[in-house]
Amino acid sequence: MSKKEMNDKLNNKPEEAKENRMALDDAARVKVLSPAMLVFKRFIRNKLAILGTCVLVILFLFCFLGPLFYPYAETEIFYGYRDQNGSYAYAQIRKDYVSYWNPECDSDTKTNLDLVERMVNSAIKEIVESGSDSTNVQAADGHYYTLKKFDDEVYALTDSSYVLVADFAGNMLKGIATFRDGHTKPEGDFDKAAAAGISEGSFEFGGLTYDIVKDPKGTKLDYDIYCDLSTGGVDYYFVSTVLAPTFYSEADYQTYSKDSGFKYHAYLSNYTDSKGFEYGGEKFTTASEEGVITLYKGEEKCAYFSAFAASGKDSSVHLSAEFQQALEGVISEMRDSSNAAVGSTATFTFPSPKYVDGKVVTDAEGNTVLEDKVYTVKTEQNDYTVWCDQSTYVILIYDAPNADHLLGTDANGMDVLARIMYGGRISLMVGFVVVFIEMILGVIMGGIAGYFGGWVDNLIMRLVDIFYCIPSMPILIITGAMFDALKMDYKVRLIWMMAILGLLGWAGVARMVRGQILSLREQEFMVAAEASGLSTSRRIFRHLVPNVMPQLIVQATMGLGSVIITESTLSFLGLGVKHPLATWGNMMNNITQKVEYLSAYAYIWVPIGCLICLAVIAFNFVGDGLRDAFDPKMKR
Amino acid sequence: MLKFIIKRVLYSTLILFLVMFVIYTLMASLPSGYIEKQARMLSQQPGTQKSYDQWVEEMEANLGMDKGLVEGYFTWLGNAVQGDFGESWNWTVPVAQKFNDVVWYSFVLSLIAFVLEVAIAIPLGILAAKKQYSFADYTVTVVALVGISMPTFFLASLLKLVFSVKLGWFDIGGMGGRDHNQLDAWGQFLDTCHHMILPVITLTIIGIGGLMRYTRTNTLEVLNADYIRTARAKGLSEKRVIGYHAFRNTLIPIVTIVGGSLPGLFSGALITETLFDIRGIGFVSYHSMVNGDIPFTMFYLAFSSILILMGTLLSDILYAVVDPRVRLN
Numbered sequence: 006m007s008k009k010e011m012n013d014k015l016n017n018k019p020e021e022a023k024e025n026r027m028a029l030d031d032a033a034r035v036k037v038l039s040p041a042m043l044v045f046k047r048f049i050r051n052k053l054a055i056l057g058t059c060v061l062v063i064l065f066l067f068c069f070l071g072p073l074f075y076p077y078a079e080t081e082i083f084y085g086y087r088d089q090n091g092s093y094a095y096a097q098i099r100k101d102y103v104s105y106w107n108p109e110c111d112s113d114t115k116t117n118l119d120l121v122e123r124m125v126n127s128a129i130k131e132i133v134e135s136g137s138d139s140t141n142v143q144a145a146d147g148h149y150y151t152l153k154k155f156d157d158e159v160y161a162l163t164d165s166s167y168v169l170v171a172d173f174a175g176n177m178l179k180g181i182a183t184f185r186d187g188h189t190k191p192e193g194d195f196d197k198a199a200a201a202g203i204s205e206g207s208f209e210f211g212g213l214t215y216d217i218v219k220d221p222k223g224t225k226l227d228y229d230i231y232c233d234l235s236t237g238g239v240d241y242y243f244v245s246t247v248l249a250p251t252f253y254s255e256a257d258y259q260t261y262s263k264d265s266g267f268k269y270h271a272y273l274s275n276y277t278d279s280k281g282f283e284y285g286g287e288k289f290t291t292a293s294e295e296g297v298i299t300l301y302k303g304e305e306k307c308a309y310f311s312a313f314a315a316s317g318k319d320s321s322v323h324l325s326a327e328f329q330q331a332l333e334g335v336i337s338e339m340r341d342s343s344n345a346a347v348g349s350t351a352t353f354t355f356p357s358p359k360y361v362d363g364k365v366v367t368d369a370e371g372n373t374v375l376e377d378k379v380y381t382v383k384t385e386q387n388d389y390t391v392w393c394d395q396s397t398y399v400i401l402i403y404d405a406p407n408a409d410h411l412l413g414t415d416a417n418g419m420d421v422l423a424r425i426m427y428g429g430r431i432s433l434m435v436g437f438v439v440v441f442i443e444m445i446l447g448v449i450m451g452g453i454a455g456y457f458g459g460w461v462d463n464l465i466m467r468l469v470d471i472f473y474c475i476p477s478m479p480i481l482i483i484t485g486a487m488f489d490a491l492k493m494d495y496k497v498r499l500i501w502m503m504a505i506l507g508l509l510g511w512a513g514v515a516r517m518v519r520g521q522i523l524s525l526r527e528q529e530f531m532v533a534a535e536a537s538g539l540s541t542s543r544r545i546f547r548h549l550v551p552n553v554m555p556q557l558i559v560q561a562t563m564g565l566g567s568v569i570i571t572e573s574t575l576s577f578l579g580l581g582v583k584h585p586l587a588t589w590g591n592m593m594n595n596i597t598q599k600v601e602y603l604s605a606y607a608y609i610w611v612p613i614g615c616l617i618c619l620a621v622i623a624f625n626f627v628g629d630g631l632r633d634a635f636d637p638k639m640k641r
Numbered sequence: 642m643l644k645f646i647i648k649r650v651l652y653s654t655l656i657l658f659l660v661m662f663v664i665y666t667l668m669a670s671l672p673s674g675y676i677e678k679q680a681r682m683l684s685q686q687p688g689t690q691k692s693y694d695q696w697v698e699e700m701e702a703n704l705g706m707d708k709g710l711v712e713g714y715f716t717w718l719g720n721a722v723q724g725d726f727g728e729s730w731n732w733t734v735p736v737a738q739k740f741n742d743v744v745w746y747s748f749v750l751s752l753i754a755f756v757l758e759v760a761i762a763i764p765l766g767i768l769a770a771k772k773q774y775s776f777a778d779y780t781v782t783v784v785a786l787v788g789i790s791m792p793t794f795f796l797a798s799l800l801k802l803v804f805s806v807k808l809g810w811f812d813i814g815g816m817g818g819r820d821h822n823q824l825d826a827w828g829q830f831l832d833t834c835h836h837m838i839l840p841v842i843t844l845t846i847i848g849i850g851g852l853m854r855y856t857r858t859n860t861l862e863v864l865n866a867d868y869i870r871t872a873r874a875k876g877l878s879e880k881r882v883i884g885y886h887a888f889r890n891t892l893i894p895i896v897t898i899v900g901g902s903l904p905g906l907f908s909g910a911l912i913t914e915t916l917f918d919i920r921g922i923g924f925v926s927y928h929s930m931v932n933g934d935i936p937f938t939m940f941y942l943a944f945s946s947i948l949i950l951m952g953t954l955l956s957d958i959l960y961a962v963v964d965p966r967v968r969l970n
Contacts, residue, residue, distance in 0.1 A: 467659070473953075474660045476945035478911055480667070482930045483938055487671060490678065490933060570792050574912060577794045580931070590792075597798040600813050604806040611802075614795035621790035 044555075047634035054630020060623040064616075068429030077420040079427040080585055083401045083410070084418070086362045088394040093380065094324055096315035096332055097388035098340075102126050102160065102245040108266035110242055117145050118242055121152075121162065125245045128152050129160055143189075150242070155276040158248050158312055161241040171230040173199075203228060244272045248310040250300065253326045257307055271300055272310065313337075315391075331355050335382050336389055350383045360396035406608060413609065416595050417584075421609050425616065428587035433620070435503055435572045435582070436565045442507025444561055447514025448553070452545050454515065455522030465515065472512035481505065481571070485580025495583040502581055506568060514560060521553045555635035562628035566621035573617050589617050646958055653954045660946045661721075665714045668704075668939055680730075682933075699728065704939065721943060731934035732925070739925060740940065746816070747909035747921030750837060754844035755906055759899060762849045766856025767891065770864060771883060781853060788850025793912040797843050801916075804839060811839050814918035840917045844910055856895055863890045893964050901956030904948040 038046070048054055072079075104122045106115060121128075121142050129152070132140050138154045142162075154160050171184040184190050195210055199217065202208025207216045217228050250271065252258040261267045270282040274291045275298050281290035290301045298310045308326075313333040315324050324332075335353045356375040359366040366374040381392040400418035404410055412421035454465035484505055488498045525531065526549070534548050575581030576590025577597075584591065593610045596602045603610075677697065684693035704717050704727065720726070726736035769781035805813045812818060816836050817829065824832060863869065864887055872886045873879075909923030918924065922941075929937035 467656070470656050471659050471663060474656060474946045474949045475663060476908075476942060476949065479926065479930060479938070479942055479945060482911075482927065486931045486933060566790060570790070573792055574794055577792070578912075578915075590794075593794070593798070597794070597801075600801075600806065603798065603802055607802055610798065614792070614798065617792055617795060618787065618790050621792075622786055625786055625790060 044631075044634045048630050051630040051633060053626045054634075057623040057626025057630065060619055061627060064429065064620055064623065065433070068426050068433060071426040072423065072430075075423055075426060077423040079423060079587055080419060081423070082418045083404070083414055083420065084398060085401045085404075086360070086396045087399050087401065089397045089399065090392055090394050091397065092318050092390050093393045093395060094315055094317050094322060094332075094391040095388055096313065096336060096382075096391065098336070099247040099249065099312050099314050102129055102247055104162075104243040104245040105265045105269040105272065106243045107241055107269050114242065118150070118162070120145055121150060122243060122245075125152065125160070125162075129154075129245065132160070152245075155273075158246055159272055159276065160245045161273060161276075162243050162245070163241050171199075173228045173230075199230060241269075241273060244269050246272050246310075247312040248272060248298075249312070249314045250308040250310055251326045251329050252308045253306050255323060257302070258323070261308075271308075274300075328355055328357075332380075332382065332391065339382065339384065347384050347386055350381050352379055352381045354379050357393075362396070403606060412612065413606075415592065415609060419587075421592075424587035424592055425589070425613060428589045428592055428613075429616065429620075431499075431582060431586055431588045432569055432572060432590070432617075435499075435506075435588075436568045438503045439506040439510065439568045439572075440561050440564045442504070443510040443514050443564060444557060446507065446511035448518055448550060448557065450511065451515035451518025452522060452550060455519035456526065456541075456545055456549065458523075462519070466519070469512045469515050472509065475509065477509040478571075478574075480509065481575055482578070482580055485575060485578070489580070495586055499582055499586065502572075502575070506571065510564070510568070514557070514564075517556060517560060518553055521556060522549050525549055525552050555631075559628050559632040559635065562624055562631060566624035566628070569617065569621055569624070589613050642961065645961060649954055649957055653950050657947060657950050660950070661718060661943055662714055664939070664942045664946065665717060666710060668935065668942075669710060669713065696730075704935065717939070721940075726940040727936040729929065729934055729937040731929045731932045731937060736937050736940045739937065740922065740944075743920055743925050744907060744909070744922045746919060747914065747923055748906055750840055750914070750919060750921060751844065751906040751908075751910060753837070754841045754848060755902070757841065757845045758848045758852055761845070762852035763856050763895060766853045767860050767883070767888070769853070769857045770860035773861065778857075781857065785850040785853040785857075788846050788848075789854070790850075791847065793843065793847055793910075794916060796846060797839075797913060797916040800839050800843060812836060814916070816919055836917075837919070840910070840913050840919055843913050843917070847913075852895075852898070855898060856891065859894050860887065860891045863887050866890070893960070896963050897956040897960040900959040901952040903955060904951040908945050908948045 077083075102125055104125055121144050124142070128140055128142050132138070132152065132154055139151050142150050142152055144150055150162055150164060152160055152162050171190070173183070191210060193210070198208050198210045199215065202215070203217050209215070215230050217230055219228055250262070250268065252262065261271075267284050270284055271289065271291070274280060274282045274289065275293060280292070281288065283289070287302055289307065292299050292301065299306060300308045300310070311333065313329070313336065315329050315332055317324055331353060335351055339349065339351050354377045357378040359374045359376040368374055378393055383390050383392060401410075401414050402416060402418050404414040404418075406413045410420050410422065412425070415421050415424065450465050450469070454462040454469075481502075484501070488501065493501070531544070531548065534544050539548070572581055573588065573590030573593075576588045577594050579591070579594050582588040582591055592613050596606045596610045680696040681693050684696055704713065708716060724737055728734065729736045729739050732739045765781050769778040772778055801813055804810050814836075817832050818836070821829060821832050868890075869882060869887055872882045877886075907922070909921045909926065911923040911927055913919070914921045914923035915927045926937065926941040928934075929941065
């Protein structure tokens with residue numbers, strides 16, 4: 006609508022309307038507004054103040070109402086599954102020979118051979134060193150047994166049958182028999198009995214029959230003494246081996262892995278003529294393929310034997326035969342290459358069941374989903390450890406932001422967003438309580454000083470001067486450190502901290518209130534109040550203080566910001582509000598102390614710092630706006 | 642004028658005496674056992690030369706805390722006036738010596754930041770007032786408010802994150818690099834300067850807001866004054882009005898506030914120095930206070946309150962010196 010048209014409309018108004026037009030100074034023209042309304046209208050005209058108010062309203066809703074709708078509590082700790090690199094299995098190349106008894110052995114025989122079994126490792130060492138394929142060992146009852154070598158890895162104890170025990174070489178004329186290594190001369194006059202037996206070709210001594218045979222290669226007088234040391238009984242008493250079976254199926258593993266008797270047959274089977282045995286109603290056969298002995302159960306592959314032994318870190322981990330073969334390959338490669346020093350590592354991948362949230366993932370048909378997983382083999386002093394990422398149930402520390410935790414979790418596995426809300430409550434509450442204490446103290450002290458004047462004024466103002474001079478931050482730090490030393494309860498120290506903050510801050514308010522009251526005291530309305538006989542307290546609190554209110558409100562709003570900064574700084578230093586309670590300051594405490602956390606968890610502390618800034622700026626904006634609204638003269 | 646100054650100095654001394662008493666009372670009324678506990682802890686530390694009894698004895702001799710409050714206060718004050726603040730528990734050297742060793746780092750750090758603040762804040766404040774409600778004005782206002790509202794620790798952490806961790810321009814803290822000792826004197830100096838850059842930036846940004854805002858408000862007030870209107874009415878150039886008539890009057894409150902903050906340069910930056918590991922008085926005091934080093938803490942509290950008082954005194958006197966109207970009253 007153009008100007009001209011508007012004027013036309015005005016001019017074309019009906020006559021009576023023209024007559025009712027108000028005069029310029031008509032009282033009805035003046036819209037009467039209450040002082041509070043005036044202030045409010047001036048306030049909402051200030052854009053920054055409106056912005057500050059909006060920010061504050063949002064902050065308050067966020068901190069005080071947010072937790073009601075947010076599912077997590079302030080100190081709720083979250084647990085969950087997380088891939089953690091941990092030891093998964095151990096492996097070693099077995100060097101010690103372990104013996105498996107023949108199940109047919111009775112317990113007396115076992116007791117008799119107990120010492121032999123325990124010494125088997127040194128006996129085998131002897132065989133290896135001498136390069137022979139057997140050695141004789143003496144049992145507890147004095148009889149000799151033969152430890153027979155089948156293979157580098159398999160030995161078995163058997164009766165030593167007819168063996169050369171002694172000869173007369175050299176000492177024939179003296180009639181003294183020289184015993185071979187591994188045999189000792191029985192007690193009694195053995196030599197005499199032997200000499201007597203030469204002509205007959207045999208003699209008996211100590212319950213054993215000895216045969217005397219002329220040494221075909223030796224001299225005329227060289228005779229050898231043979232003896233059948235066998236006691237009769239089983240073929241083999243036990244098998245000693247470094248091998249261990251690796252079963253292809255878990256069922257076989259469960260059935261046979263602990264069965265010593267089965268193992269006895271299994272290890273021996275490859276060296277028997279039939280290459281097989283029967284055990285527990287099943288038929289087993291063995292075959293040697295590429296140096297590896299494989300055990301068949303019927304036609305099926307059942308297990309293979311190897312000196313390489315691997316086991317899971319605990320009973321929950323079962324290593325499959327394929328995994329063990331792969332691991333063996335990696336380890337033998339490591340042993341062949343120069344990569345064999347302690348601490349050296351090698352990695353390999355192996356398709357393994359996929360875990361999500363601690364459960365194996367299965368596809369639609371119920372088959373386990375496999376994924377390639379990286380395993381690291383590490384050489385230790387005597388064995389090898391296998392490491393891999395495992396789905397472990399842990400406290401979710403420093404969880405990255407995700408759908409459950411929008412800002413992740415903190416060092417204690419607590420939800421950051423929840424703690425920001427509760428922290429905001431504490432920070433804002435501390436601000437309000439402290440400012441309230443400051444205002445109460447300041448109004449009372451300033452009011453008394455300003456109203457009464459004289460020596461009261463002097464005294465209070467000296468007190469104000471003194472409190473102005475006390476360095477507050479050092480005092481707060483000292484008290485914080487002292488609370489720490491006294492191990493004060495976190496709630497008690499929160500109250501103390503608020504009290505101290507309030508006590509250190511009232512001087513400014515008192516000075517301002519006193520100044521205002523000094524000037525107001527002389528004004529006419531106070532004279533009128535005095536003349537109408539009002540009581541002193543009524544005059545102070547009903548007539549003077551309300552007039553100081555605007556400045557008080559402004560100072561309180563500005564003060565809130567600085568108290569929030571002080572509190573967060575103290576909490577940041579670890580000397581303010583303590584752990585179970587969250588505040589914006591102490592949430593930043595741990596994270597910014599370490600360099601690696603500083604950058605890695607910036608998503609936690611940067612928003613918190615911004616919130617502190619935002620709150621303080623908003624309080625300052627509102628304070629500025631209020632000051633301008635209360636006292637328009639100050640603004641140009 | 643002289644009479645005014647003498648009166649102010651005497652009054653300040655009285656206040657200082659009372660402030661010291663309040664501080665002494667505060668320290669003396671620490672819950673019983675706290676000081677003894679600290680002394681016991683000290684005597685059990687490896688390499689300590691003194692037994693528990695010696696620590697307590699020395700402390701009582703110096704602080705007089707075994708005597709009554711008033712008598713003890715005078716014992717301590719008597720020692721303090723002679724410059725004897727006892728031996729620091731945390732640094733195991735006399736307090737005065739430790740103070741002397743570190744105070745100059747703080748002073749230089751604060752001085753550089755202070756010069757920067759003044760050099761940036763005053764021109765910008767005047768500019769903002771000159772062009773009120775312009776873009777420049779809003780920028781200055783917002784920057785000033787952000788500076789005021791920013792907690793030191795947050796700003797320091799942000800600077801560390803950006804310049805130390807992400808860009809790698811500066812070390813995360815400390816006063817010298819790893820190879821500081823291998824450098825020659827000039828290299829060491831440059832290295833230390835390099836390490837001072839982030840703390841100086843922190844201090845400047847934190848301090849600049851208040852001064853900028855103050856300058857702006859005061860300049861606005863001056864620009865509204867009658868004599869400025871008169872100067873304009875006389876047809877003076879805008880440059881002369883602002884640069885001569887307005888500027889000199891703007892300076893009155895600014896000089897007092899700037900002068901008043903001069904003593905504070907010695908007090909060290911408690912938070913900034915601690916966060917950046919600058920071994921100035923702020924850093925040393927912070928660690929003394931946290932570790933319950935009573936002699937050093939007493940000294941630092943006394944020292945800070947003297948500086949605050951001196952600041953007030955100085956700004957009062959400067960106000961009288963700069964503004965002839967005050968002197969007439």
